Amino acid sequence: MSAQENCDEMANSISETKNKRRKLVDIRHDNLQQIMSVAEQLFAQRGYSGTTISAIAQSANLPKANVLYYFKSKEALYKAVLEHMLVVWMKHMDEMTSDQHPRDALRNYIVQKIKQSKDSPNGSKIFAAEILHGAPFLREQLETQLKQQFESTCQVFRDWIAKQWMDPISPEHLLFLLWSSTQAYADFSLQSSVLMDKSKLDDSDYEAGIELITRLVLKGCGISQI
Amino acid sequence: MSAQENCDEMANSISETKNKRRKLVDIRHDNLQQIMSVAEQLFAQRGYSGTTISAIAQSANLPKANVLYYFKSKEALYKAVLEHMLVVWMKHMDEMTSDQHPRDALRNYIVQKIKQSKDSPNGSKIFAAEILHGAPFLREQLETQLKQQFESTCQVFRDWIAKQWMDPISPEHLLFLLWSSTQAYADFSLQSSVLMDKSKLDDSDYEAGIELITRLVLKGCGISQI
DNA sequence: CCATGGTTTAACCGATCGGTCAATAGATTT
DNA sequence: AAATCTATTGACCGATCGGTTAAACCATGG
8 A cells, every 4th residue: 555655646757756666557658758758859869770779778768678669660669759740740730720810820830830949859850851851751641641731721821812911922832931941940950059159049049030030921921010 | 096095085974984994083083973973862862870881882883892992981971972062052152242232142042042952952951961960070160161151141131231221130040041941942852742743843843932032031121122 | 014003892890780589577457 | 366468678680780801903104
C-alpha cells in the first residue's frame, strides 16, 4: 500500500520521479515520449542518416535495444516523428476561413506560424529538411493530406479575391511565400543570431519578423491594415 | 600528330570525348569538375551523412579510391562543394547599391535569385541544408563573408530609407524574407509540383513567383512599382 | 627512350552502423 | 502464488562505412 500510493494517479511529467513501482502503461507512455523527444532534437541537428540509434538511446538514457523495442526500426521512429510534425505544421492553416477578413486571418496565421518556429524549431527543421531532400519518407502524406489542405487554403484566398477583400494575386504562390518566410525563423534561427550579433534571437526579433511579413503581405495584397 | 590535334586546345566540356591521349592538367581539371558535379547532386538529394563516397564514385564512373585521390576526405569534398556554393549564393547581393533605385535593384535581385533556384537547385539545397543543421562546416565563412555581405546590404537598404525611396522597414528582416521566399523555389521545387499537379515547375510558375514576391516587396516597402 | 612524377585501382582495414536474440526482471491477471 | 504478459538489456551479427596502401599505369620533360 505504501508503494501503491505513489503510483496510482500522480500525473507527473515523468509519471514517477523514482523507479519504485510504475504502471506498465505509464512506462510505455513515458518512454515513447522521451524517445520521440530526443529523436526530434537529434534528427533536426544531424539529419536522418547522421543520427544513430545509439545516439538517440544515449540521449534518452536507455540502452539501444530498448529503443528498438519501442520502434521496430530507425525508419519507423523517423516516420513517427515526421508524421507528428506534419500535423503540427499544418495546424494553423485551416483556421483561415472564407468568412474571416484576410486582414485578421493572415495576420493570425503569420503570428502562429512564427510562434511555432520559435517554440519548436526542431520539428520545423525536420519537416523542412524532409521537403528539401524530396520527401522520401513523406511523399504519400504530402500528396494527400498536405495537398488537400493546400487546395482548400488556396480556395479561401480565391474567395477573398472574389469578395474583393484582396487583390487578385496567385493563391498558390502567396501560400509558398507565407510558408517559406515564416519557416525561415526556424531554419535560420542559429545563423540569424550570428548575423545580428546575438547569442540567440529574442522576442523582439520574432516580433519584428511578424510585423514585416504581415506588412508586406497585407499591403502587397491590397488589404487595408486597419 | 593525328592524336595531338585532338588534344591541344579543344575546350570541350570533358576536354576529350574519348580516352586517347589527355594532358595531365586536363585530366585533373575534368575529374575535379566531374566529382564536384555529381557530389553536388548527391549531397543535395541525400544530405552529407546520407551520401557515400562509393555512390559519388559510381555516379562519376570512377573507382572510390580515385575520388579520395582528388579529395583527401569526404569532409574535404563536401567543404569544397559548400564553399563554391557560398560564392554563387551571395553573388547577386552586392549588385544592389545605394545609388540604384530600390524598385530596379530589388526586382533584379529577386529575378536573379529565383533564376538561380531554378537553374541550380542542387547547390541551393545543399546550402539551405547546411544552414538548417546549424552550419557545422560553414560556421567560419558565415561569420565572416556572409556576415559582411549581410551588413553591407542592410546598409544599402538603410540608405534607400534615408533617401525616402522606401518606407522605414527593418533591413535585416527584409533580407531574411528575400532569402527565404526566393530560396523556397529551389527547396520546395519537387513538392510544389506535386501540390500544383505538374511533373515539374515550368517557366510560368517561376515567373509567377517573381511577380508575387516583387509585388509584395515593392508595395510592402512603399516603393512605386513604375 | 628513359627517368620522373602524377594517376589509377584492387585489395584491404578497423570502426560503426542498424538490427536480432535470448535471457532476465518486473508488472499484471487469475 | 502461479501463470502470463510486458519491459530491459548485453552480447552478438553481417553489412557497409570512410579511409589506407602498394603496385601498376601512363603522361611528361629531358
